[in-house]
Amino acid sequence: MPVFLDTTESDFEIEFARLLSAKREDSPDVDDTVAGIIADVRARGDAALIELTAKFDRLELAPGALAFTPEEIDAHCAEVPDTERAALEKAAERIRAYHVRQMPENALWTDPDGATLGWRWTPVSAAGLYVPGGLASYPSSVLMNAIPAKVAGVERLCICVPTPDGVVNPLVLLAAKIAGVDEIYRIGGAQAIAALAYGTESVAPVDKITGPGNAFVAAAKRRVFGKVGIDMIAGPSEILVIADNDNDPEFIALDLMSQAEHDESAQSILITDDAAFGQAVAAEVERQLEVLERSAIASASWRDFGAVIVARDLDEAATLSDRVAPEHLELCVADPLALSKQIHHAGAIFLGQWTPEAIGDYVGGPNHVLPTARSARFSSGLSVLDFLKRTTLAQMSPQALRAIGPAAEVLASSESLQAHGLSVTARLRKLNE
Numbered sequence: 001m002p003v004f005l006d007t008t009e010s011d012f013e014i015e016f017a018r019l020l021s022a023k024r025e026d027s028p029d030v031d032d033t034v035a036g037i038i039a040d041v042r043a044r045g046d047a048a049l050i051e052l053t054a055k056f057d058r059l060e061l062a063p064g065a066l067a068f069t070p071e072e073i074d075a076h077c078a079e080v081p082d083t084e085r086a087a088l089e090k091a092a093e094r095i096r097a098y099h100v101r102q103m104p105e106n107a108l109w110t111d112p113d114g115a116t117l118g119w120r121w122t123p124v125s126a127a128g129l130y131v132p133g134g135l136a137s138y139p140s141s142v143l144m145n146a147i148p149a150k151v152a153g154v155e156r157l158c159i160c161v162p163t164p165d166g167v168v169n170p171l172v173l174l175a176a177k178i179a180g181v182d183e184i185y186r187i188g189g190a191q192a193i194a195a196l197a198y199g200t201e202s203v204a205p206v207d208k209i210t211g212p213g214n215a216f217v218a219a220a221k222r223r224v225f226g227k228v229g230i231d232m233i234a235g236p237s238e239i240l241v242i243a244d245n246d247n248d249p250e251f252i253a254l255d256l257m258s259q260a261e262h263d264e265s266a267q268s269i270l271i272t273d274d275a276a277f278g279q280a281v282a283a284e285v286e287r288q289l290e291v292l293e294r295s296a297i298a299s300a301s302w303r304d305f306g307a308v309i310v311a312r313d314l315d316e317a318a319t320l321s322d323r324v325a326p327e328h329l330e331l332c333v334a335d336p337l338a339l340s341k342q343i344h345h346a347g348a349i350f351l352g353q354w355t356p357e358a359i360g361d362y363v364g365g366p367n368h369v370l371p372t373a374r375s376a377r378f379s380s381g382l383s384v385l386d387f388l389k390r391t392t393l394a395q396m397s398p399q400a401l402r403a404i405g406p407a408a409e410v411l412a413s414s415e416s417l418q419a420h421g422l423s424v425t426a427r428l429r430k431l432n433e
Contacts, residue, residue: 002268002282002306006275007316019307020324020374024236024265034219038194045200052191057133057164061186066202068173068184077177079170088171091363092143092178098365099151102384114399121388123153124229126204128196129181130211131172133162133188139175140361144368145210145231145382146179152387157181158206160196162188189213193220197228208387210369231382235372236265239357240326240346242317242339243281245274247332247353253284255330258358260301261294267305269324271317278308318342325376328357347376398431 005015040048050061068076080088108118129145131137142159149157159176161169163186176184185203187195193213199205209221210231221230239259243252256268272278285306289299311317318339321329325345333339336351343349347370350357361368369382396404405424412421 002285002302002308004278004282004308004310006310007312007320008310016309016320016323019269022305024267024305024373030215030219031223034190034216034223037190037216038198038220038223041191041194041200042198046202049187049191049195049200049203052189053162053187056189056191057162059163059166059186064202066185066187068186073173073177073184076168076170077174080174084171085174087363088139088143088175088178091140092147092175094363094365095143095147095367096151099148099367099384102148103151104385104388104390108393111400113403114397115404116393116395116397118393120391120393122391123149123155123387124207124389125154126156126158126206127154127208127210127387128206128228129157129159130188130192130196130209130213130217131159131161132211132213132217133164133169137161137169137172139169139171140368141212142172142175142181143179146176146181148367148382148384149210149387150180152384154387156183156204156206158183158185158196158203160185160187160192162186162192188217190216190220193217193224197224210382210386212369229386231369231386232371232375232379234369236267237262237328238267238269238326238372239328239330240269240271240321240324241330241332242271242314242321243277243330243332243353244272244314244334245277246334247277249277249280249284250288251353251356252281252332253288255356255358256281256285256302256306257288257292257298258356258361259328260298260306261292262297262301264297264300265305266301267307268302269307269309269326271309271311271320273311273313273317275310278310282308314339315342321346325371325374327370327372327376328360330355330357345374345377347371347381401427402431 003019005012053059053061104121106120110116127149131142146157159181161172195203196206196209208229212234218233237259241252241255259266260268270278270281289295292298314333321343322345327347329346330350331339332353340349348360348366350360360366367382371379405428408424409421
């Protein structure tokens with residue numbers, strides 16, 4: 001059974017703190033193993049990738065065959081039924097349209113002192129997307145990672161997707177093709193991250209790596225950060241629903257289960273101002289668990305990490321939500337937009353009872369790669385900005401240098417950086433000749 005909490009109970013703060021601090025992810029100590037894999041790939045390149053792919057994915061790759069050929073991609077894409085192709089294309093269209101609006105503008109202006117200042121946005125040259133294989137192979141994640149990169153103007157975008165036992169997910173390859181991916185490699189794990197970061201004979205290195213993965217992939221991303229950029233270290237999925245009693249308990253129960261079915265370590269929380277409604281939703285969850293295909297996974301998640309919290313009112317519910325800082329937040333209340341203005345920490349907010357989180361996973365438009373484990377307190381979901389760099393621009397006119405140069409001289413002297421100050425002094429002296 002999930003945890004049932006009531007903010008009016010004397011032990012609420014203790015129990016709520018326990019809920020927030022629960023360790024939801026089994027994080028085995030894989031760092032030493034990952035360090036060895038990265039070192040091996042850096043030293044032996046393709047040979048290491050081929051050997052590790054045989055070991056972990058039970059797939060023998062020939063030298064020079066790490067990437068899918070265009071013919072192979074087309075053949076696998078042809079296997080996708082028309083209905084699924086149309087759904088992917090619709091999702092891609094909406095995701096692209098949303099992210100085009102995120103593109104920032106360059107700026108250049110002259111200030112009152114005569115200095116010309118501004119900034120310019122430019123894309124990274126190459127990005128690598130990691131796509132998990134097997135059961136966690138999601139074509140929607142390909143779209144969500146690849147389309148913002150292409151919208152940002154990334155020239156070269158490659159994907160690493162493991163194919164254990166040689167089994168290929170045609171939907172993943174079609175999603176990559178629709179999104180404009182340039183190269184698709186059939187390699188995975190920490191070895192794929194190492195290849196993307198450092199390069200091999202077949203895989204040219206990239207500037208930024210994005211995409212989810214297991215503990216080995218996460219550890220590898222941590223290790224290569226600095227050599228390349230990364231998006232984030234993602235944890236188990238989570239959803240928080242704030243709902244009043246003017247909702248169908250079935251809707252809310254299914255929304256909670258939409259994240260619970262991802263992973264036994266996922267977390268689903270309901271906050272309501274009506275205790276009877278909370279009990280009705282919990283009962284509906286139990287009914288749904290009897291018929292869900294992934295019932296074993298969802299049941300474990302709900303049993304170990306689920307929660308129903310009764311708040312005094314919706315204002316208190318918003319305050320509690322900010323303390324959770326959830327990845328996904330649904331506001332199933334009469335005026336969701338008004339309540340959303342009280343929320344400061346959430347990866348994505350879904351407004352109203354007709355906006356299930358699942359729409360955001362696929363076709364809503366906003367990105368579904370979101371901060372987990374309370375990191376929404378300080379970070380954002382994936383966007384075009386993750387594939388852009390901001391370069392500042394500054395040009396001093398003689399007038400501007402005369403106006404602000406003396407202050408620079410003083411500050412350089414105060415920091416005992418003589419050459420700094422003299423570089424300004426020499427120019428001011430020349431202007432005064």
